[in-house]
Amino acid sequence: MKKCILFFLLLLITISEYSHLIAQNVRGSEMPTLVIHGGAGTILKENLTSQEEQAYHDKLKEALNAGYEILNVGGTSEEAVITAIMIMEDSPLFNAGKGAVFTNEGTNEMDASIMNGGNGSAGAIAGVKTIKNPILAAQAVKNNSDHVMLSGAGAEKFAKDQNLDLVDPSYFFTESRKQQLKKLQKAEKSKEEGSIQKWNDYKYGTVGAVALDKNGNICAATSTGGMTNKKYGRIGDSPVIGAGTFANKICGVSATGHGEYFIRNVVAYDIAAKMEYKKVSLGAAAEEVILDKLKAIGGSGGVIALDAKGNISMTFNTPGMYRGYIQKESKPMTFIYKQEY
Incomplete structure (x- = not known):
């Protein structure tokens, strides 16, 4: 009997630990909150030096502190996410802006989107090559045009006009990033499946932010360089409202991962819909979509999400996701690997 009880207790501990390894949920306190990500993927501790780890933590904390400073003085959630994302876009560490990956043709093509949950306004740009901060162009589309998404040369002309x-x-x-492209193309050319798998981070990247301001308004935004070696003007989920970015009065979501799966399953909206119609918590909704539904069909990646009470979910089904949150000034919390919580 004692052995049975001991086995049951060990099983419960194992299940509890496994839950922590795949999802990270933080209870809110209805105060201004900011949560960010710098991409999900095959991020393993053995592949990063301690200096590289520190660089990621430092940049994530810089973005969190800058965004929260705006929230702390009464600024809007939209201002906060823009500020946080611009810091990551300006860093070569992330696959967005300065650190964008290369296409098959050796160019950089970027996408971004933003959605304000308070009034439902949204803007996005796709396939741009000359806009320093794509997230600002997405915001400009939202605020200063009659459209939701602009792409390519037209989006760049609009940005110039703005x-x-x-x-x-x-x-x-x-x-x-150039070396990353060369290695992937070499593996692709030689058709060595093992080599291609070694460089499977080609489909990951992206930065994102979701914020809750003192007025209870939520805003979500996402920016990316897309997929390494992408062809034919491929566009992923990041600029697609409802797939890579979504916000309403209930929650806000920014996604990162293999975009085709996120588009087909309208992942960001699906999480919000489960909360609204099934009346489940933010954490439960995110886990059902990312850990059950998406993973079951081979979709890899993750999300950051935030609800109107300041509850946070940072859920992913990959070995790691650069991520962090802040709910109190000067106390940003940042993480890289799955085992951190």
Whole structure:
């Protein structure tokens, strides 16, 4: 009998630990809150040096502190997510803006979107090559146009008309991303499946932010360089409202992962819909979509999500996701690997 009880207790501990390893939910306190991500993927501790780890933690904390400073003085959730994402777009560490990955043709093509949960307004841009901060262009589409999404040359012309910073495409060049492209193309050419799997982070990246301000308004935003070696003007989920980004009065969501799966399953909206119609918690909704529904069909990635009470979910089905949150000034919490909580 004692052995049975001991086995049962060990089973409960194992289940509880496993739950922590795959989902991270933080109870809110209805105060201004900011949660961010810097991409999900095959992020393993053995593949990062301690210096690289620290660099990611430092940049995530910089973005969190800057965004929260705006919330702390009464700024809006939209201002906070824009500020946080711009810091990550300006860093070569992340697959967005300065650190964007290369396409098959050796160019950088970026996508971004933003949605304000208070009034349902949304804006997005896709396939742009010269806009320094794509998230600002997405915001401009939302605020200053009659449209939701603009793409390519038209989006760049619009950005110019909006007096946004345009740069030469060479601004986005980073040697590490160039090498990433070369290695993937070499593996693809040789058709060595093992080599391709070794570089399976080609389909991950993206940065995102979701904020709750003192007025209870939620805003979500996402920015990405897309998929390494992408062809034919491929566009993923990041600029697609409802797939990579969604916000309403109930919650806000920003996604990262293999975009095709997130588009087909309208992941960001699906989480909000489960909360609204099934009356489940934010954490339960995110886990059902990411850990059950998406994983069952081979979709890999994760989300950050935030509800109107300040509850946070950082749920992913990959080995790691750069992520963090802040609910109190000067106390940003950041994480990289699955085992951290």
